[in-house]
Amino acid sequence: MSTSLTDHDRALLAGEHGEAPRMAMSILTRMAEVQGAEALLDITQAHIDSALYMGDATLEYAERLAGLGAHVVVPTTLNVAGVDPHDWERWAVPPEWAAKARRQMEAYQGMGCTPSWTCAPYQTEARPEFGQQIAWGESSAIVFANSVLGARTERYPDLLDICAAITGRVPAVGLHLDENRRGRVLFRLGDIPSSLQRDDALYPVLGHWIGSVAGHRVPVLDGFEAAPTEDQLKAMGAAMASSGAVALFHAVGVTPEAPTLDAAFHGGRPSEVIAVTMDLLRSARADLHTAGGDALDMVVLGSPHFSLEEFRTLAPLLEGAERHPDVRFLVTCGRAVKLIAEKAGLLGPLERFGGEVTVDTCILTTPMLAAETRVLMTNSAKYAYYTPGLLRRAMAFGSTVDCVRSAIEGRVTRDDSAWT
Amino acid sequence: MDVTAGTAFVLEGHALVAGEAAGQLLVASEPLSFWGGYDSDTGEIIDRRHALSGLNANGRILAIPSTRGSSTTSAVLLEAIRAGKAPAAILTSEVDAFLALASIVAGEMYQSALPVVALRPEDFSRLRSGVRATVERSGRVRVGVGPV
Numbered sequence: 305m306s307t308s309l310t311d312h313d314r315a316l317l318a319g320e321h322g323e324a325p326r327m328a329m330s331i332l333t334r335m336a337e338v339q340g341a342e343a344l345l346d347i348t349q350a351h352i353d354s355a356l357y358m359g360d361a362t363l364e365y366a367e368r369l370a371g372l373g374a375h376v377v378v379p380t381t382l383n384v385a386g387v388d389p390h391d392w393e394r395w396a397v398p399p400e401w402a403a404k405a406r407r408q409m410e411a412y413q414g415m416g417c418t419p420s421w422t423c424a425p426y427q428t429e430a431r432p433e434f435g436q437q438i439a440w441g442e443s444s445a446i447v448f449a450n451s452v453l454g455a456r457t458e459r460y461p462d463l464l465d466i467c468a469a470i471t472g473r474v475p476a477v478g479l480h481l482d483e484n485r486r487g488r489v490l491f492r493l494g495d496i497p498s499s500l501q502r503d504d505a506l507y508p509v510l511g512h513w514i515g516s517v518a519g520h521r522v523p524v525l526d527g528f529e530a531a532p533t534e535d536q537l538k539a540m541g542a543a544m545a546s547s548g549a550v551a552l553f554h555a556v557g558v559t560p561e562a563p564t565l566d567a568a569f570h571g572g573r574p575s576e577v578i579a580v581t582m583d584l585l586r587s588a589r590a591d592l593h594t595a596g597g598d599a600l601d602m603v604v605l606g607s608p609h610f611s612l613e614e615f616r617t618l619a620p621l622l623e624g625a626e627r628h629p630d631v632r633f634l635v636t637c638g639r640a641v642k643l644i645a646e647k648a649g650l651l652g653p654l655e656r657f658g659g660e661v662t663v664d665t666c667i668l669t670t671p672m673l674a675a676e677t678r679v680l681m682t683n684s685a686k687y688a689y690y691t692p693g694l695l696r697r698a699m700a701f702g703s704t705v706d707c708v709r710s711a712i713e714g715r716v717t718r719d720d721s722a723w724t
Numbered sequence: 725m726d727v728t729a730g731t732a733f734v735l736e737g738h739a740l741v742a743g744e745a746a747g748q749l750l751v752a753s754e755p756l757s758f759w760g761g762y763d764s765d766t767g768e769i770i771d772r773r774h775a776l777s778g779l780n781a782n783g784r785i786l787a788i789p790s791t792r793g794s795s796t797t798s799a800v801l802l803e804a805i806r807a808g809k810a811p812a813a814i815l816t817s818e819v820d821a822f823l824a825l826a827s828i829v830a831g832e833m834y835q836s837a838l839p840v841v842a843l844r845p846e847d848f849s850r851l852r853s854g855v856r857a858t859v860e861r862s863g864r865v866r867v868g869v870g871p872v
Contacts, residue, residue, distance in 0.1 A: 693760040693773075
């Protein structure tokens with residue numbers, strides 16, 4: 305099967321608009337063939353994960369494109385970088401890594417991308433609208449854009465996202481198209497008590513379990529007693545996109561494409577119906593907790609990046625307290641949210657507590673942790689999922705309150721009462 | 725000596741990125757995210773929740789149903805290709821764009837694309853770790869042939 309191209313697509317492919325658009329269109333059209341796309345379609349916004357320095361290959365790719373004069377043709381934000389250029393020296397980041405990661409950042413900024421440097425671009429003004437066709441990288445942002453905002457993006461991998469931004473074109477496949485946005489598997493939440501439904505701690509655990517069961521299928525969640533907050537949906541979606549390849553979920557009565565159960569399934573029927581039980585959630589929570597004893601070196605919050613609301617919730621928990629001298633306390637967020645949080649007076653309590661903020665990156669994407677930082681604790685399923693493999697460190701998993709209390713006491717402590 | 729000759733068989737796959745390769749199969753029935761799952765400096769599978777955790781895929785023919793999760797998977801595979809620590813080829817049971825992309829870009833950047841072949845799920849389920857296989861440009865996979 306062959307993808308049909310417009311005259312403009314063919315001109316780009318022939319190099320009539322320069323070598324960078326030619327290279328981008330060459331990669332895009334080969335991907336369109338792989339994916340069986342009948343045509344390409346226009347996108348009006350992009351979010352780029354490719355700027356994350358992973359090694360010499362990603363840097364060479366960035367500098368190849370930049371050297372060819374690449375320039376984005378749609379509004380384009382940047383995901384986390386390989387370094388926080390503001391204060392990487394305070395951490396264990398090797399200078400050579402920092403230098404190369406900065407070169408990669410500069411290459412993408414030079415292509416005309418907005419230096420947002422966050423995995424949560426929807427917390428900035430670059431918040432796509434319902435139905436808008438976009439090309440986003442970053443799995444947690446993709447699932448948020450599709451599910452919570454009703455924008456339309458496929459899962460754009462690194463390397464391809466920038467090709468979309470340079471050409472404004474993508475293969476017309478997957479979640480860009482109506483028929484693929486239909487719910488496939490139904491999860492009933494009836495067994496989850498109201499108290500736990502109101503608790504932030506539920507959402508990463510629920511997402512972790514649903515992702516592992518749903519895989520590539522679009523999950524539909526039914527039985528929310530009240531609409532979860534945006535941050536709860538953010539945490540749940542990020543968890544689903546870590547343990548599974550979920551890029552879209554529907555929550556009946558909550559998310560914009562699921563006003564009713566029937567709408568979520570486009571009038572069809574689920575291929576499977578699964579009741580979410582407390583037993584399943586308890587085992588999912590245990591699966592996220594990879595720390596053995598109660599030793600603790602560092603607490604880290606903010607994957608996906610901490611929002612202004614999360615800073616607002618955290619501040620009173622820290623007021624009047626101080627972290628244990630042996631436990632670092634870190635929040636990772638975007639530079640714009642940090643600025644707003646500062647103006648809102650929300651960073652004072654964090655600083656007095658002895659906490660720190662890292663922007664533009666996170667513990668998973670820059671080698672910032674010292675060798676002696678062996679056991680961490682988080683409230684994020686995404687941090688908990690990836691830390692053992694990527695950082696070869698144990699991660700305790702708890703609620704935000706558990707994390708703060710553990711930082712004060714200097715040891716991992718968790719309140720299990722909501723889960724019994 | 726070809727100890728698997730008795731079980732040799734041929735599968736007709738769909739070459740997402742065409743190429744030739746030979747090596748021992750390393751097979752998993754669950755998806756793998758390369759980000760957090762594959763060490764591009766060594767070829768080791770590092771996802772501690774994965775069935776292949778601790779095994780090395782460098783030079784092997786890696787068979788996984790698909791990737792999962794992170795959109796950084798393609799970058800990790802590109803790094804592995806550049807470092808010479810990639811699998812010899814990758815077989816999947818569905819069209820996986822993330823893997824194909826890394827190989828297409830490696831072809832563009834380094835003129836060294838990695839064969840990526842999608843098999844029918846019923847064919848994929850016949851693959852076993854440790855068995856030798858060859859991948860042909862057409863997408864044909866010969867299993868249990870050649871020296872072990």
